[in-house]
Amino acid sequence: MASVFSSGQKQLQLPREQASVKSPQSVEDVQVDVDFLFVPVSRLYAGAFFATLILSAFATFKAVEWSADTDKIVLYYGFINPCILFDHYPAKVVAMTGMSFFILLGVLYDWMIFFQAYCERRLAGTVWAGIVVWTVTLIHMAFVNVFVTNLYPPEEASGRRLHGVHAGLNGTLALIEEPMFGETPLTPQDMQVIVIHTAFYIVWLLGEIWMMSLLITIRRDYIFSRPFWNKVGYGVFAFIAILGMGMHAAAMMVIILQDKPKPEWYFREEMKNSVQWAIIYIDAKLFTSAWGWIPVMFYRWVFSPGIGVRLTMGLHANDADGSVLPEWWVGRAFQATAAVLVAGGAFVLQWQTDNTTFFRLAAPLRSKPFAYFGAPVLLASFVFVGAGLFLTCVQRNLMRGRTDWWLNVNALVMFFSLVGCMLIVLERERFTYIFFFSAVACYCTWVLQLSWSSNRVIAIIYCMSGLALLFGARMTNYWVLYYIFVFWLCCYNPVVPDGSLVYVKVAKLVDFGDRSMSINIDESLGRPAIVEMSPSGSDVWTPIPSAASASTACASPA
Numbered sequence: 001m002a003s004v005f006s007s008g009q010k011q012l013q014l015p016r017e018q019a020s021v022k023s024p025q026s027v028e029d030v031q032v033d034v035d036f037l038f039v040p041v042s043r044l045y046a047g048a049f050f051a052t053l054i055l056s057a058f059a060t061f062k063a064v065e066w067s068a069d070t071d072k073i074v075l076y077y078g079f080i081n082p083c084i085l086f087d088h089y090p091a092k093v094v095a096m097t098g099m100s101f102f103i104l105l106g107v108l109y110d111w112m113i114f115f116q117a118y119c120e121r122r123l124a125g126t127v128w129a130g131i132v133v134w135t136v137t138l139i140h141m142a143f144v145n146v147f148v149t150n151l152y153p154p155e156e157a158s159g160r161r162l163h164g165v166h167a168g169l170n171g172t173l174a175l176i177e178e179p180m181f182g183e184t185p186l187t188p189q190d191m192q193v194i195v196i197h198t199a200f201y202i203v204w205l206l207g208e209i210w211m212m213s214l215l216i217t218i219r220r221d222y223i224f225s226r227p228f229w230n231k232v233g234y235g236v237f238a239f240i241a242i243l244g245m246g247m248h249a250a251a252m253m254v255i256i257l258q259d260k261p262k263p264e265w266y267f268r269e270e271m272k273n274s275v276q277w278a279i280i281y282i283d284a285k286l287f288t289s290a291w292g293w294i295p296v297m298f299y300r301w302v303f304s305p306g307i308g309v310r311l312t313m314g315l316h317a318n319d320a321d322g323s324v325l326p327e328w329w330v331g332r333a334f335q336a337t338a339a340v341l342v343a344g345g346a347f348v349l350q351w352q353t354d355n356t357t358f359f360r361l362a363a364p365l366r367s368k369p370f371a372y373f374g375a376p377v378l379l380a381s382f383v384f385v386g387a388g389l390f391l392t393c394v395q396r397n398l399m400r401g402r403t404d405w406w407l408n409v410n411a412l413v414m415f416f417s418l419v420g421c422m423l424i425v426l427e428r429e430r431f432t433y434i435f436f437f438s439a440v441a442c443y444c445t446w447v448l449q450l451s452w453s454s455n456r457v458i459a460i461i462y463c464m465s466g467l468a469l470l471f472g473a474r475m476t477n478y479w480v481l482y483y484i485f486v487f488w489l490c491c492y493n494p495v496v497p498d499g500s501l502v503y504v505k506v507a508k509l510v511d512f513g514d515r516s517m518s519i520n521i522d523e524s525l526g527r528p529a530i531v532e533m534s535p536s537g538s539d540v541w542t543p544i545p546s547a548a549s550a551s552t553a554c555a556s557p558a
Contacts, residue, residue, distance in 0.1 A: 018279065030314060030315075032313045034311045036311075038308055039305045045102065045297070046300075048098060056092075057085045060085050060088050066084075072190055074111065083201075087152065089426070092147060103379070104419075115309045119507060136210060142376045144376055145200045147426070147427045149193050149197040157435065213242075216238060219302050219303070233505070248292025250290070309504070310509050311505070313502050313504050315399070315502070320504055320505045323504065326388055327498050331490075331492040334385065335382035336377065338489050344362070345364065348363070356435060359470075359473075375425045385414075386415045389411040404449075406449065407449050407450075421439060440466075458495055464496045470485055511557070520530075
């Protein structure tokens with residue numbers, strides 16, 4: 001039994017049909033259970049953000065001569081905002097890396113919510129949860145554009161300033177005149193970038209409010225079953241959280257709709273729009289601009305420790321909810337990655353002359369406005385690659401009847417290397433080639449590992465040709481070779497032989513203290529139990545076996 005984010009034994013499994021328990025007779029009878037628990041994921045989510053915030057703050061104040069008099073966010077909003085810790089290089093590298101995993105954990109949590117709704121087998125609830133989760137997932141992917149926006153253009157000299165001559169990496173010069181007395185030192189271009197930067201943040205906040213409303217809907221039975229003061233506590237927290245996030249988003253929207261920085265009009269000029277004035281007034285009295293983002297980190301903690309989702313995967317259909325062929329999942333994910341690179345080469349000028357990237361077809365990911373589309377899609381494709389690698393590892397381990405640690409480690413390194421490649425969107429970074437080399441090496445090794453026993457010669461030729469194309473493209477800078485390499489990346493499926501279908505069954509994990517489920521929990525058992533539905537519809541309770549026999553029972557077919 002493989003357990004991810006598991007927490008003790010206080011958990012139940014709720015399959016749909018009765019299962020027979022027997023000793024496995026063949027490799028195909030073996031199943032793998034992977035448990036995802038809400039509490040550990042939610043804590044990792046909050047921990048990833050605060051760890052990134054602390055490390056970025058250290059990089060900002062130690063590696064940059066930061067001053068409130070020259071920080072563009074401070075000049076625009078009139079107060080110190082946590083965003084200032086994510087905007088300066090090299091702190092932006094730390095922020096981009098940490099927030100990428102923050103986004104991935106948020107997506108994982110949201111899809112756990114969807115599977116919880118799916119296990120209820122209610123059509124309308126499942127459809128609604130799917131709409132919300134898909135939309136919020138797209139918003140999570142777009143949140144990476146907060147880091148794509150560049151408030152401080154690349155400069156050849158060390159340090160940065162708002163005034164004077166700015167030398168770009170492409171050889172162009174931009175003269176920014178000193179401001180006149182009473183004028184803002186921000187240029188119209190600076191303000192436009194800040195508006196775009198803030199707009200993606202506002203959309204993310206609105207997505208979090210929508211996700212919280214779905215979470216409250218799913219947990220309402222549990223909340224109503226709690227003692228009176230617990231219900232009051234949940235209600236107060238929900239009200240404060242939604243009020244804080246909503247007013248924070250509304251106030252920032254009003255601010256970026258003005259044609260001047262906030263310090264120049266904030267309670268100094270009469271606003272023509274009464275609704276906007278009311279929003280600004282309430283925000284000022286409640287200070288939601290200072291704390292309105294904090295509930296995002298904690299509203300996911302509404303679940304009890306034992307609540308989660310279990311994925312049971314095997315090579316037999318049994319009563320599975322569906323099947324997947326991992327090889328095709330990985331292949332299509334790499335095709336999505338290739339599509340982003342191809343589109344960038346078509347829509348961005350002068351990518352062939354950009355010498356700031358090793359793989360020049362990736363240079364368009366730094367060019368706006370294409371980067372606002374390319375970066376989220378690229379991150380989404382890496383998420384699908386990661387899911388495909390995970391499923392492939394499960395499939396091959398089941399087919400071989402043993403744990404292939406080399407395959408698992410290779411998949412893990414490849415995924416982290418791909419996430420590291422997201423740093424390409426930062427205009428000033430110069431070391432993404434390390435992650436690119438690592439990803440290509442892991443990819444070739446991966447292909448060889450999966451093809452060695454049945455398609456060895458073709459796999460070797462495929463890997464050698466890809467490396468030759470990459471070397472030739474780099475040496476000659478011939479644009480056709482870059483596109484041939486991208487096409488080479490799309491040939492994963494013809495080269496890697498298909499394995500067995502992986503059948504997946506989704507179940508909810510609940511604990512005895514949770515009254516939100518629509519079953520009668522028999523606490524007389526005295527310990528957790530596996531709850532199975534018999535064909536007649538009655539509940540069959542089977543206590544979870546002792547530790548000595550747990551592995552055998554969990555490996556038995558469902």
